[in-house]
Amino acid sequence: KNEVEQSPQNLTAQEGEFITINCSYSVGISALHWLQQHPGGGIVSLFMLSSGKKKHGRLIATINIQEKHSSLHITASHPRDSAVYICAARTSGSRLTFGEGTQLTVNP
Amino acid sequence: DGGITQSPKYLFRKEGQNVTLSCEQNLNHDAMYWYRQDPGQGLRLIYYSQIVNDFQKGDIAEGYSVSREKKESFPLTVTSAQKNPTAFYLCASSMDRGGNQPQHFGDGTRLSIL
Numbered sequence: 001k002n003e004v005e006q007s008p009q010n011l012t013a014q015e016g017e018f019i020t021i022n023c024s025y026s027v028g029i030s031a032l033h034w035l036q037q038h039p040g041g042g043i044v045s046l047f048m049l050s051s052g053k054k055k056h057g058r059l060i061a062t063i064n065i066q067e068k069h070s071s072l073h074i075t076a077s078h079p080r081d082s083a084v085y086i087c088a089a090r091t092s093g094s095r096l097t098f099g100e101g102t103q104l105t106v107n108p
Numbered sequence: 109d110g111g112i113t114q115s116p117k118y119l120f121r122k123e124g125q126n127v128t129l130s131c132e133q134n135l136n137h138d139a140m141y142w143y144r145q146d147p148g149q150g151l152r153l154i155y156y157s158q159i160v161n162d163f164q165k166g167d168i169a170e171g172y173s174v175s176r177e178k179k180e181s182f183p184l185t186v187t188s189a190q191k192n193p194t195a196f197y198l199c200a201s202s203m204d205r206g207g208n209q210p211q212h213f214g215d216g217t218r219l220s221i222l
Binding site for chain 2: 004043044
């Protein structure tokens, strides 16, 4: 069992839908990252959070430390949101443990 | 613009050859990282460096080598000892060594065996 598990692995939505991607981890962490990987392979850091909730535009990330669970929400989804979304847990020092990613496809 | 540059974008290697992947950053970041990405798996850490002239093995360092002679450069050599080198390689950097800042990623290099 991976230390960081994401669900679902694949997600298809219609434009405008509210989207939730989940991340569970089984180890103690000091922070959790959400990343976005575009089809060409480049990765962009979306959020880094250790408690509560963060919001940037249509993206919201939440974390529940007691339940060892984080969610990434996308409101009013758009085809340009199509990408792989990756959660990563900072477990020791500066090292990250990555989930396998969620492939999101938003159809017009 | 500040960022991380990986080159080349695509790289082909013959059996038994060593190849070096370039990673350069102009963000003045102390820490740099190399990851490997395989289909259906999460990124795995190969090597990381928190300061010039120092680096540590990650989870899958066998068959790889690195150097950190300059702050802005962290090249990765895939040696002939790496038996399954075909993968997507990502370089990243972060401002601090303690992991309190997010990592910035390059666009990756895709390595294939001929």
